[in-house]
Amino acid sequence: MNINTTVLGYPRIGPRRELKQAVERYWAGDLDASALADVAQTLRRETWNDLAGRGLDVLPGNTFSYYDQMLDHIQLFDAVPGRYRSLGLTDLDMYFAMARGRDEVAPLELTKWFDTNYHYLVPELDESTVFRLAGDKPLAELAEASALDVNTRPVLIGPLTFLLLSKPSAEAGASFQPLDLLDQLVEVYAELLAHLADAGAEWVQLDEPAYVADRSQAELDALSSVYRRLSALPNRPKLLVAGYFGDLGPALPLLAATDVDGIAVDLVAAPSVQLTGLPGLASKQLVAGVVDGRNIWRADLGAILTTCATLLGACAELTISTSCSLLHVPYDVEVEAGLDRDVRKRLSFARQKVDEVVLLGRALRDDSGVLVDLASGTAVPGIGESWRRPTDPSRNAAIRARVEGLMPADRQRAPYDERAIAQQEALALPSLATTTIGSFPQTSDVRRARADLRAGRIDQAAYDALMRAEIERVIRLQESIGLDVLVHGEPERNDMVQYFAERLDGFATTDLGWVQSYGTRCVRPPILFGDVSRPEPMTVTWATYAASLTDRPVKGMLTGPVTILAWSFVRDDQPLGDTADQVALALRDEIADLVEAGIAVVQVDEPALRELLPLREAERKAYLDWSVASFRLATGGAPARVQIHTHLCYSEFGAVIAGIDGLDADVTTIEAARSRMEVLADLAAIGFRRGVGPGVYDIHSPRVPSVEELAGLLGDALGSVPADRLWVNPDCGLKTRGYAEAEPALRNLVAAARLARLVHPS
Numbered sequence: 152m153n154i155n156t157t158v159l160g161y162p163r164i165g166p167r168r169e170l171k172q173a174v175e176r177y178w179a180g181d182l183d184a185s186a187l188a189d190v191a192q193t194l195r196r197e198t199w200n201d202l203a204g205r206g207l208d209v210l211p212g213n214t215f216s217y218y219d220q221m222l223d224h225i226q227l228f229d230a231v232p233g234r235y236r237s238l239g240l241t242d243l244d245m246y247f248a249m250a251r252g253r254d255e256v257a258p259l260e261l262t263k264w265f266d267t268n269y270h271y272l273v274p275e276l277d278e279s280t281v282f283r284l285a286g287d288k289p290l291a292e293l294a295e296a297s298a299l300d301v302n303t304r305p306v307l308i309g310p311l312t313f314l315l316l317s318k319p320s321a322e323a324g325a326s327f328q329p330l331d332l333l334d335q336l337v338e339v340y341a342e343l344l345a346h347l348a349d350a351g352a353e354w355v356q357l358d359e360p361a362y363v364a365d366r367s368q369a370e371l372d373a374l375s376s377v378y379r380r381l382s383a384l385p386n387r388p389k390l391l392v393a394g395y396f397g398d399l400g401p402a403l404p405l406l407a408a409t410d411v412d413g414i415a416v417d418l419v420a421a422p423s424v425q426l427t428g429l430p431g432l433a434s435k436q437l438v439a440g441v442v443d444g445r446n447i448w449r450a451d452l453g454a455i456l457t458t459c460a461t462l463l464g465a466c467a468e469l470t471i472s473t474s475c476s477l478l479h480v481p482y483d484v485e486v487e488a489g490l491d492r493d494v495r496k497r498l499s500f501a502r503q504k505v506d507e508v509v510l511l512g513r514a515l516r517d518d519s520g521v522l523v524d525l526a527s528g529t530a531v532p533g534i535g536e537s538w539r540r541p542t543d544p545s546r547n548a549a550i551r552a553r554v555e556g557l558m559p560a561d562r563q564r565a566p567y568d569e570r571a572i573a574q575q576e577a578l579a580l581p582s583l584a585t586t587t588i589g590s591f592p593q594t595s596d597v598r599r600a601r602a603d604l605r606a607g608r609i610d611q612a613a614y615d616a617l618m619r620a621e622i623e624r625v626i627r628l629q630e631s632i633g634l635d636v637l638v639h640g641e642p643e644r645n646d647m648v649q650y651f652a653e654r655l656d657g658f659a660t661t662d663l664g665w666v667q668s669y670g671t672r673c674v675r676p677p678i679l680f681g682d683v684s685r686p687e688p689m690t691v692t693w694a695t696y697a698a699s700l701t702d703r704p705v706k707g708m709l710t711g712p713v714t715i716l717a718w719s720f721v722r723d724d725q726p727l728g729d730t731a732d733q734v735a736l737a738l739r740d741e742i743a744d745l746v747e748a749g750i751a752v753v754q755v756d757e758p759a760l761r762e763l764l765p766l767r768e769a770e771r772k773a774y775l776d777w778s779v780a781s782f783r784l785a786t787g788g789a790p791a792r793v794q795i796h797t798h799l800c801y802s803e804f805g806a807v808i809a810g811i812d813g814l815d816a817d818v819t820t821i822e823a824a825r826s827r828m829e830v831l832a833d834l835a836a837i838g839f840r841r842g843v844g845p846g847v848y849d850i851h852s853p854r855v856p857s858v859e860e861l862a863g864l865l866g867d868a869l870g871s872v873p874a875d876r877l878w879v880n881p882d883c884g885l886k887t888r889g890y891a892e893a894e895p896a897l898r899n900l901v902a903a904a905r906l907a908r909l910v911h912p913s
Contacts, residue, residue: 153468156512157209157438159356159393159415160306160476161202162501163216164667165194166483171671174217178251184243191215195292199301205502206509211356212296212303213289214476217243218250218670221271221316222259224308225249228339229285232259232275232320242286250670252852260318261669261851263762265360265396267445267479268676268718270669273316277323280332282339289343290350297351305352307343309359309392310336311374316361330373337377344387352388354413357381360475363397363417364766375405382410391415395440395475397766398424407431418458419443419474426465437466440474442507447480447678447720449499450507456514463515471511477501480720481664481675494659494680547656547682554732562783565791567841570817573792577751578704582874582912583865583904584635586844588798588820589708589754590647590884591625591640592893601645618643619696626700628894633901636752637705639697641886647710647756648718652677654689655737658719669851672887677719679730685737688744695748706796707745707753709738712781717759727763728777738785746793754796755786757814758883761799761807771806779813786816796820800846800883808833818842822882823868831871843872846882847903848896853888855896861903866910874911879904 164170173190176182195215202210216223225231226246234256235245250272252258260273289305296303314336317329347355362374382390389412394402398421406414407429413436416424426432439462441455462469484490484500499507564570596617604614625640644650652658659678668674690707698705712734721730742753760778765771786795797814800822811819811834823830823845831845847864848856868877879900885893 152463154512154515155208155468155470156472156508157207157304157470158202158211158473158477158505158508159358159395159438159440159444160211160214160478161198162478162480162482162667163194163198163214164665164673166486167663168665168673170194170217171673174671178247184241187217187243191217192295195295196299199296199299199303201502202505203301205505207505208512209354209470210296210301210303211306211476213292213305213307214478215292217246219270219272220308221274221313222246222250223288224313225259225272225274227284227286227288227343228282228313228336230274230276230280230282252849252854255854257849257854258852265364266762266764266766267396268666268668268674268759268762269479271316273318274313274329275320276314276317276329276332277320278327278331279322282332282336284339284342284346290346293347293350293352302353304354304356304391305347306356306358307340309357309361310340310377311370312359312361315370330370333373333377337380340381341384341387344381344384344390348386348388354391355388356391356393356415358393358395359402360393360395360397362399362402363394363420365768366402371401371405374402375409378406378409378411382412389413389436391436391438393438395420395444397421400767404429404431407435412436413438413468413470415472416440417474419445422458426462429465432466434467436468436470437462438470438472440472441511442471442473442504444473444475444477444504445479446723447484447498447500448723449497449503452507452511452514455511459511459515469515471508471515473504473508477504479666480504481661481666483663486663487661489662490659494678497680498678500664547684550682550684550733550736553736554729557732557784560787562780562787564783564787564789564795564815567815567817570791570794571841573790574751574794574817577792578636578794580635580704581908583877583879583908585879585901585904586634586636586706586820587629587638587881587897588846588884589638589641589706589756590644590886591628591638591642592888592890593642593886594621594890597621597642601643618693622693622697623700626697626705630701630703632894632897634897635703637697637701637703638708639693639705641708641884643693646674647884648715649675649677651689651710651715652679652719654687655683655685655734657681657683657733674718679716679719679721681722683730683733683737685740689741691741691744691748691750694745694750698750704752705750707742707750709741709753709755709785711755711757711760711797712738712785713763713778714757714759717762726777728781731777731781732784735781735784739788742786742789742793746789751792752794752796753786753789754798755782755816756798757782758798758800760810760814764807775807775810775813779810782814782816794818798883808837808839812837812839816841818844818878820844820846820878820880820882822846823864831868835871840876842876842878844878844880845872846880848881848900850881850883850885850888850893853892855892856899858899858902858906861900862906865903865907869907869911874908879907 177187264271314329391413393415395417408431415438417440481500483502484498600617603609621642622639629637664675665673694707712731794817796818797816798820847861
């Protein structure tokens with residue numbers, strides 16, 4: 152049997168975020184389009200050369216993007232909403248306008264890519280949408296690779312996933328659904344496939360991860376119909392249909408019954424999927440996703456080899472691969488000199504995962520030397536000291552005993568009505584109270600101070616003085632603007648998860664472990680490798696200093712246990728709920744110290760609550776049980792007079808609306824600006840009766856919304872939430888914005904709230 156190796160995708164930001172820096176220079180006018188294209192071409196060339204040099208048999212192509220792969224397809228298929236066409240921009244600037252907004256034109260909605268921390272831009276479609284092939288990006292990158300003597304497999308988002316992740320535009324009729332456009336979109340895919348075949352593409356990968364979620368019978372029938380149609384084309388490359396992030400379920404036999412040439416399955420997220428004896432698979436290529444594309448632990452290659460051996464009789468051709476694109480992991484663990492040696496030898500980033508895939512392919516091709524190495528666990532060339540994952544030395548008996556001793560009362564506060572009275576007496580806030588989500592713009596001076604401290608150019612005392620000065624400036628600005636509940640602005644925080652990971656035992660952090668979150672926004676997820684504990688208070692000093700500067704309430708700012716897990720690479724040797732409770736206990740202790748220091752409002756952010764929700768309905772209750780319980784454990788010790796806020800952002804919230812209610816936060820701030828308050832209908836439907844702050848200002852765009860625009864959104868919100876429970880706030884933190892945008896936007900926000908109070912007095 153022919154055995155090959157591949158990966159389903161690869162990081163694109165550059166090992167040192169070269170793409171981020173180039174794009175942001177282009178936005179600032181410091182780099183022209185030609186120079187930006189040169190940076191992109193260099194990154195693609197280096198990626199292809201590296202993958203080929205590491206011994207990978209088949210390389211993915213068309214995985215590069217300036218911002219987002221869904222946005223690439225919107226432009227490729229000419230599904231650009233009219234408000235962007237009317238701007239009269241170049242194709243590149245129109246592309247970025249859809250991502251970021253422009254002048255008075257709002258950007259496309261941004262939301263999570265399945266259950267990952269990557270965000271995609273949501274296509275807006277309606278009856279007037281006419282798809283056509285309007286670009287040549289997949290063809291251009293295929294030709295570019297061919298010129299380097301590199302054969303690639305172009306990767307496209309499948310037509311069904313593209314439509315299932317789209318939304319009706321504001322102009323769409325009430326009965327319109329994006330799938331209504333399936334026939335004409337498939338025609339465009341057919342045209343593109345013919346062009347790719349003529350250009351020399353042997354294979355094309357069509358990603359259909361939408362089918363690892365629950366789908367209606369009509370949607371399943373559409374999958375079967377589309378791939379029967381595409382596989383019957385007279386002029387096409389071989390078709391590989393990829394499903395990842397879970398089990399394809401009933402979609403798998405439907406795909407196997409078509410004449411597509413290959414199917415990629417995620418055997419990490421769905422290890423028990425039955426492939427042997429599946430009708431139709433015996434004549435196809437099976438791309439076995441056996442190396443984890445989403446987490447960073449070194450693979451147990453011996454165990455994986457055993458799994459792969461059972462697949463040899465299930466298909467005509469076996470290809471060893473990652474479970475999904477490696478977009479979700481950093482580039483290279485070998486550059487992380489600062490990591491503890493015992494932690495580092497347990498890790499595998501993108502380059503190491505490619506090495507693992509290649510090694511498995513060699514072993515399956517009966518390379519006896521590799522088989523001996525795998526059996527003995529000795530060093531393997533290209534893999535490091537050993538493929539065996541060392542046992543975890545970081546066990547804390549006291550923490551484990553504390554978790555085991557938890558009682559239901561530890562997760563329960565006083566009834567909300569009692570809390571609301573106590574909090575109004577303590578805080579005396581007006582209706583339509585105004586606040587922000589937490590962070591303020593991080594200036595170049597703030598970033599320089601942090602870099603100077605790391606480099607030893609200033610000492611801790613000098614750094615602390617600079618941070619106190621910045622906090623005072625932010626407090627004075629908020630007083631001037633007229634906000635009701637203030638924040639300290641978080642100048643001392645590099646990231647809302649990493650900051651806490653650096654102060655909790657059981658975590659490690661990287662120097663260059665960057666992962667794309669959206670566009671040019673990159674994060675360095677911490678590594679949660681052991682039992683979690685809090686050696687000392689983490690935020691009390693800064694919160695109490697800020698509170699000492701003003702008579703207005705100042706929020707203590709924490710990141711919740713679910714988000715800390717979601718935005719970290721988490722140990723996989725115990726249930727996630729147990730790990731979440733360990734983090735929650737550390738946060739519970741922090742809240743107790745904040746309350747003792749006089750902080751009367753504490754925000755515990757859970758923007759990732761929706762992100763970890765299982766894609767299949769049958770698995771969701773168990774997730775919501777432990778995730779909600781961990782939040783309530785963190786906040787359960789707060790007195791009734793202390794107002795607990797939480798924040799959620801950029802997700803489709805309908806599926807977790809009961810979970811949001813279950814958090815029992817006194818105030819929930821939530822993304823709503825781009826989605827025009829859609830979430831409020833879901834909250835109203837379940838009788839949500841606590842405070843809610845639907846974001847009226849989209850901070851992911853440089854636009855400054857007018858008072859009239861904000862007042863309009865508040866008017867929409869007041870249709871679902873009474874004024875005495877409605878908060879007015881941006882939809883996320885302001886860290887990535889500049890003061891030139893943030894200050895006027897906040898002044899307009901306060902002005903809109905004051906207007907609304909006149910119209911809707913409590």
